[in-house]
Amino acid sequence: MIEIDQISKVYDGKAAVDAVSMTVETGTITVIVGTSGSGKTTLLRMINRLEEPTSGEVRINGVVTTSMPGHILRRRIGYAIQGHGLFPHHTVGRNIGAVPQLLGWSKEKTRARVDELLDLFSMDPAQFRDRYPAELSGGQQQRVGVARALASRPDLLLMDEPFGALDPIIRARAQTDLRRIQRTLGSTIMLVTHDMEEAIHLGDRVAVMDGGQLVQHGTPAEIIQNPATAFVADMVGGVDRPLRLLSLIAVADIVEDGPATGTPIAAEASLRDALSACLWSGRDALPVTRGDAIIGRVTLPAIRAQAQATA
Amino acid sequence: MSGGGLRRIALTALLIALVVRPSWFAWAFAPFAPTGGPVIYERASLLSLSLNHLGLVVLASTAATAVAVTLAILVTRPAGAAFLPLSRTITNIGQTFPPVAVLALAVPALGFGSGPTLVALFLYGLLPIFENAITGLTTLPPATMEAARGIGLNGWQRLNRVELPLALPVILTGIRLSVVIALGTATIGSTVAAKTLGEVIIAGLLTNNTAYVLQGGLIVGLFAVLIYDAMIRLETYLTQRVTGGAAGR
Numbered sequence: 001m002i003e004i005d006q007i008s009k010v011y012d013g014k015a016a017v018d019a020v021s022m023t024v025e026t027g028t029i030t031v032i033v034g035t036s037g038s039g040k041t042t043l044l045r046m047i048n049r050l051e052e053p054t055s056g057e058v059r060i061n062g063v064v065t066t067s068m069p070g071h072i073l074r075r076r077i078g079y080a081i082q083g084h085g086l087f088p089h090h091t092v093g094r095n096i097g098a099v100p101q102l103l104g105w106s107k108e109k110t111r112a113r114v115d116e117l118l119d120l121f122s123m124d125p126a127q128f129r130d131r132y133p134a135e136l137s138g139g140q141q142q143r144v145g146v147a148r149a150l151a152s153r154p155d156l157l158l159m160d161e162p163f164g165a166l167d168p169i170i171r172a173r174a175q176t177d178l179r180r181i182q183r184t185l186g187s188t189i190m191l192v193t194h195d196m197e198e199a200i201h202l203g204d205r206v207a208v209m210d211g212g213q214l215v216q217h218g219t220p221a222e223i224i225q226n227p228a229t230a231f232v233a234d235m236v237g238g239v240d241r242p243l244r245l246l247s248l249i250a251v252a253d254i255v256e257d258g259p260a261t262g263t264p265i266a267a268e269a270s271l272r273d274a275l276s277a278c279l280w281s282g283r284d285a286l287p288v289t290r291g292d293a294i295i296g297r298v299t300l301p302a303i304r305a306q307a308q309a310t311a
Numbered sequence: 312m313s314g315g316g317l318r319r320i321a322l323t324a325l326l327i328a329l330v331v332r333p334s335w336f337a338w339a340f341a342p343f344a345p346t347g348g349p350v351i352y353e354r355a356s357l358l359s360l361s362l363n364h365l366g367l368v369v370l371a372s373t374a375a376t377a378v379a380v381t382l383a384i385l386v387t388r389p390a391g392a393a394f395l396p397l398s399r400t401i402t403n404i405g406q407t408f409p410p411v412a413v414l415a416l417a418v419p420a421l422g423f424g425s426g427p428t429l430v431a432l433f434l435y436g437l438l439p440i441f442e443n444a445i446t447g448l449t450t451l452p453p454a455t456m457e458a459a460r461g462i463g464l465n466g467w468q469r470l471n472r473v474e475l476p477l478a479l480p481v482i483l484t485g486i487r488l489s490v491v492i493a494l495g496t497a498t499i500g501s502t503v504a505a506k507t508l509g510e511v512i513i514a515g516l517l518t519n520n521t522a523y524v525l526q527g528g529l530i531v532g533l534f535a536v537l538i539y540d541a542m543i544r545l546e547t548y549l550t551q552r553v554t555g556g557a558a559g560r
Contacts, residue, residue: 048461050457050460050461069465071460071463071464071465072463073463074460074461074462074463075462075463076463078462079458079461079462081454081457081458081461082454083454084454084458085452085454085455085456085457085458085459085461086455086458087455087458087459087472087473088452088455088477088553089476089477089552089553098462099462099463102462102463102464102468145458148462149462158461
């Protein structure tokens with residue numbers, strides 16, 4: 001559990017981060033979202049003490065972060081940033097193994113961990129371990145950057161706009177990968193973004209920052225349904241709100257018995273995808289599949305009810 | 312083998328022959344010697360002069376590299392940033408002093424011989440190395456530096472594992488410029504009795520013997536060209552390593 005307690009950062013008498021408190025549960029993704037200058041990156045950088053807080057403290061599993069030197073603390077906290085920041089003169093394997101090596105792991109253990117992570121990110125270890133970052137595509141470099149941050153099984157993974165430099169398609173894939181890997185490893189992640197779409201897609205919790213203050217902290221559904229301020233409402237995008245809400249609900253949640261024809265939709269897909277498929281193919285109901293079996297259907301009125309009932 | 316490789320071997324062979332068996336080239340230099348005068352410099356062995364010349368350059372450049380790189384590292388640390396303008400001024404002064412003036416000033420203190428030459432070469436070598444090291448250490452990719460701190464490297468580890476390896480090609484460029492300047496400047500050292508190849512050139516100038524001047528000049532020139540070339544190849548190799556071989560493919 002990460003406890004952020006009344007943490008502030010003052011530059012030249014102006015508070016970049018103003019008495020922010022929040023608690024992050026172990027094994028969850030918290031997305032900090034805000035416009036540029038909202039203090040979200042400063043907040044993140046104070047957690048691993050790349051910036052020293054002016055006041056307040058952070059506790060990781062009950063241990064105050066200032067109880068150890070900054071670089072020792074940072075070896076225990078994963079850190080991935082926009083533009084990956086890989087060491088260009090080290091191979092992929094050495095980049096990923098950087099923190100284990102700092103922590104004094106044996107060569108065999110580090111190597112096994114590097115291969116395990118490459119596998120996890122769908123990169124063949126034999127093919128990629130000895131390559132240099134410049135020989136990889138942007139998406140691959142980004143994956144290696146996240147793998148490096150995860151290498152020592154850190155208590156916490158901090159990510160600062162990790163997907164900011166990727167094109168939309170690679171970006172969506174990277175987000176899905178991150179979600180999957182987080183579920184597999186049970187990591188605790190704090191991620192900073194300016195993209196509310198990304199926040200809603202990835203976050204178990206979303207924290208909205210505005211002018212250095214934490215204006216709302218809750219589940220994506222709470223943020224969409226009850227924006228605390230006009231700014232939050234603006235961030236979740238007035239007209240898109242019902243669609244964003246639908247994107248949080250899986251088809252499986254409202255599947256019903258009954259006939260339907262045409263191309264089926266997967267039970268794990270979101271209601272937004274289902275709505276889109278209905279509109280595009282001019283159907284009122286879609287068959288729902290789990291694996292290869294049809295388990296029922298999802299209807300347009302049922303989708304509409306979900307968007308209405310909660311909005 | 313490439314044309315460049317062949318040319319390199321031919322030039323190296325020519326240089327070795329000129330230094331070790333100068334008499335082989337008497338026919339070539341004879342037209343430039345005064346009638347009846349000596350063609351080949353024989354007051355000292357060209358080999359020992361060359362070794363001395365190179366020795367002075369290596370010694371001075373090593374010292375200049377050590378001092379300039381250390382200085383550059385210190386002033387690019389947060390604690391040393393205040394000294395950046397001062398250290399720039401000092402190395403710039405080293406450069407604006409004409410080498411002859413340095414020799415003249417150093418002789419009373421150090422006496423005749425290699426001492427003053429070494430001082431002049433050292434002072435002259437500082438600036439290019441220092442400026443390049445500063446450039447190399449201040450233009451590192453920001454994301455890499457941020458990540459280096461973020462994953463928990465301390466200041467010393469960042470310097471050794473990230474900053475210096477990434478800045479090395481640029482620092483080497485500075486060393487190369489400095490070495491080539493020193494190779495030429497060392498000839499002037501002979502005016503204060505340093506045993507360098509300048510001795511041959513100065514003897515030629517004093518006795519109106521163009522054959523001597525050509526001999527000395529040719530040897531110094533060949534050394535400069537070959538060393539410059541070798542260092543460029545080293546830089547290219549290191550740059551490829553730093554950028555992960557991509558530049559070479």
